[in-house]
Amino acid sequence: MSAFLNQKQTQALTIAVTGLNANDNPGPGLAVIRALRAGFNADLKIIGLAYETLEPAVYLRDEVDKTYRIPYPAAGIEALKTRIKHIQEIEKIDVLIPNFDAELYNFIKIEKDLLEMGIHTFLPSHKQLIQRDKANLKAFGDENNFKVPADDVIFKASEINSSAEKLGFPLVVKGKFYDAYTVQNLSDAYNAFYKLQAKWGLPIIMQKFIKGIEINIAGLADGKGNALSVIPMRKLYITEKGKAWAGITIENENLIDLAKNFANATQWKGSFELEIMCEDNGDLYIMEVNPRFPAWVYLTAAAGQNQPKALVDLALGNPVNEFQGYKVGKMFIRYASDNIVDVEDFQKLSVFGEL
Template sequence: MDKLKITVAITGLNNTDNPGPGIPVIRGLKDSELLDVKVIGLAYENLEPGIHMHDHVDVSYMIPYPSSGTEAYLNRILEIHQEEHIDLIIPNLDAELYTFIKLESILQKHNIKTYLPSFQQLDERNKGNLENYGKKYNINVPKGTTITSYHEINHLKEEFDYPILVKGKFYDAYVAYSKEEVISHFNKISAKWGLPVIIQEYVKGTEVNVVALGDGKGNTIAAIPMRKQYITDKGKAWGGVTLNDDKLLTITRNLIKDSAWKGGMELEMIRTNDDKYYLIEINPRIPAWVYLAVGAGQNIPEALALLAMGKEVKPMFNYEIGKIFIRYSYDLIGDMADLEKISIQGKI
């Protein structure tokens, strides 16, 4: 059978100690037996490793940050589209999702497809709304609140017992054991990601995660649970193993059914010693460890691309339990000429 030829633009090429999902997504697409994919890398910085991984990314372009404004962002995407004839864009960073959802109908008019949740789906799972989300979808969620000033830190002891979690609205989470540590984390997070900062009850247990794909109609196309085996100082998984956890998969499938989630997602949960599950975060896109799912038998990037192109994809249920992934650092060797080219011309 002939493969479907498509050109896919992908963000999140920052494959460093805080890796983006772009390269793992690309690896899944390149592994596909159904798709023949030309990969267009969309980068925000000229030292994003994915730009220089020519065996993964066919051509790369610099794009402005979403904060530059919707019009400037759209214009750059359409400039690249004129050159490359993009069929599908897979955004992989939380901070750009609002922009892509806002542009979805315009991109569609230019025959550029996306496969994303709605504004409502994105907003209701926001970290600051997580408690209400849990009530709506009948999932245990730790108590939480948002703060915007030092004054509010003084009152946390009335609602929470230490330790507590201090989180940014997009990324980063730290455990604080005192008011002084809350202040330190508050300063660090607010400087990097802005306000509000999220405060969450600390639930003791084992962190377990699920990567999943919903079709927007309530069906779970793929879902694989994982436990982190090695965690960096940034809290990122540097190694993990697939789990046999029917209860966690049932929670995931029920959530996708009730919310009609569309696109990739990651559920971060805590399993307590008495076998209760608490949802601590939902990442509204494919996570950076997605290649473990590919290796375990469910090629989620491939399935997402096929769904976006209007193809039928049957739900996947089987996967290999005990499959592990281990990340490693690797020195890429390149030329200054390439760096100058992407910096000056915006393309390599």
């Protein structure tokens, strides 16, 4: 490993990143790339790994040096491994950072194969992935003394009535991987169920609604029970899908302690995001645990704790000390912008799978 590190001190790193979509429910990829470029300056080559030809970051040439299409997670691990092996023969990737929940199972499954190819990762285990799954979160919270709203995991629409009777309205209806709807009545609950089932499959999670202030925490843990970086952010502007479109770093030791306790309880390895609801009395409820960087992770770099860069160092075996302090009151405000591209680029990616 030391020989590898010495070699990499004299040449640019090549890092592959997924999650290049940037719609109203953006993937973390572009924010991860911006943080990496800020952390490594010019000594970096970014390889985009895209599932669709219209993922916007693909066409941002100042951010992504080259893009390859990869198979959807449903295609399985062999298809993914074959495609990555082909890309690796051309690009010599040093570190790969997956940024979608739905793809993590496959990437964790081929983690050893990637390392044999020379590709380093820093990912949680399948056990850790299952622990924080939406369907298992309440049991995990009860076992480790974390406050988690009461929920019901259902597999058919006929179970909606009993869940609503038990949990009451308003009620939060959540998809297996993404998306959630806050509903006020049975009719809306059924509509949300069918929408989420069609998009993400079963099960569907019915969760008790908690009223309070929405806070997200971006964290990075070393896999040995230590949270190396914790940045809490309060949402200032929320989209119709419940995503933060603006936020601000805040100072709250209880939030930092919560993230550290989560890292210790799970022995978490890699990046994570805690979605928190803070009640008026100060109680902190974990609403979700996302097993990857959030889409607002560039804010961690601006606040003085560049989590994506630190993850790359961890993946390469470089020492990373626990960050001390961050800038409170640092804000992000997301915006939409039209990026003009040539149709030839779109066609190249569609036909050849490369750009």
